[in-house]
Amino acid sequence: MSLEGKIAIVTGGARGIGAGIVRSLSKEGAKVAFNYVSSSSNAAADSLVDELRRANREVVSIQANVTDASRPNAIIQATLAAFKTDHIDILVNNAGLGDNRPLEEVTLEVYTRLMDVNVKAVIFMTQAVLPFTRRGGRIINLSSISARGGYPTQSVYAASKAAVEA
Template identity: 40%
Template sequence: MKTALVTGAGRGIGRAIALRLAKDGFRVIVNYARDSAAAEEVVRLIGANAVAVRADLGVPEDVARLAERVADETDVLDVLVNNAGIGTSKPLVQETEEGYDRLFAVNVKGLFFLTRQVLPLIPDGGRIVNITSGVARIAFPEAIAYSMTKGAVQVFTLALAKELGPRGITVNNVAPGIIDTDVNAGWLRGNPEALAYAASRHALNRIGLPEEIANVVAFAASPEASFITGTTLDATGGGNL
């Protein structure tokens, strides 16, 4: 049985990815930062082929412990899904140094060093999938620092795909648009005007579902995607076309 690590898998898009990969036959290591009950629920839904591991990717010691735990759980990590991330909606003049540092610690530094530390476990022909965002290809001053982190991950993906290509390891981004998750619930759910605005940002005129992003990740992690690397699979529903 193949093994996948999904970071930030307790809720939202990460939860959907973990469930989809389990459906596809993977044993799933479910990483979470704080909500142990949500992560354990994902493990319960998957069954015996899942384990929950707490680690805050913004804390280097946690990143190291997560990598060690993955190595304890498996000798081979077939798929790494770097999904964990935090977001904020602040323009340049409102962003704080503390907020900026936290964004880059989780979204970029944690992702970078976790990937480096588990890379010895990833076999030839393995898969790395990074969850970025549609904001990386548009001007989005409302969340400038967040957008910068996703741009950094895209550059990381491009370089790593080149480095690992000779081993047949593919490295790709999946870029969601506005998705119906708990993160967006505060400004979307129960607010028809906000929901209409969010939908209007997409050519399909609706917001996306976590399962729709999970489907794209599952493709990127599959044998069918063996000749796709160093690119972004846009899952924004035609965002800002």
Template identity: 35%
Template structure:
């Protein structure tokens, strides 16, 4: 199996999109370390499911918005790599952790803006920086953006701006890490029916219908629509995809 002994770190892997990414990676034969912020039980349940597939997995606590904690996290990560996989390096970094935010520009507080920036941009930037020394040559980075970086929906200005920054950052990663044969790509989900953003797409019937009407395939996305694309980018089939933005939205606002 081409992915034997490969290992991925998935941030925010206890639920939603991150959970599906972790499971799909495991199905490809890739070992998984997933992080959670405060849902330890959910994270452990994902580890159990991965082990049932026959793959190794571990879980670590991480607040991706607390940049000062990253040094200690890397030490915990090294211990998990050694204890669970007998390894000292990773192959793939999936920067997935995040949260939704919805407010008009004139009502967006500086505190909300800073929290979004720390989790969705600054945290991703500096966690990736911390990972570089333990990322194997020939590995990959997948950053999660959003359809909202391409099309504009009122209320998403701050969140979408952070995702726009991540898209630029990803191209720079691809350029700077090319000499190490490390690929960096973006997966940009459309509107997904999970508990993300308070479950608006899933639970608000009006929102659900609006998304469906704007999507060529006629429905909102599900978590299961996204994880397989991330897993694919971590396989040899995707070895020549680099610096690219792949929108996974069912054809939203074409």
């Protein structure tokens, strides 16, 4: 599949599955922007950018927390500016947070953090990108088998992933 000339955004793209998605989209010819949250991911983000640029790929990293209501639009604007374009072809909502604790140990803080990263960020990142997505564009939301399973230590995590699937 050729994605030559397509513009993509991957949330949570500095490490793990997200970095793999960034590499795959880039390899297929897409210009890829990805975000990461914490300064502890700076080195991983820089390394990924360097790796892909050495392979003559167009890639940019953006430090931004997608749970902050103002950041989805900032990520989009940074992407548009970096690639000198007015549209986004692909959005991959990959940023996610896991938690493996029994329901009895879930606090309001844990619940809020999981729902903010795994649900709120997907909804508002998608909402922000819609005006910039042309016919034929793609929005991909990553979930988990936990959305459909009954795992005793993943009640809130499973609920957040089920919300993404819904």
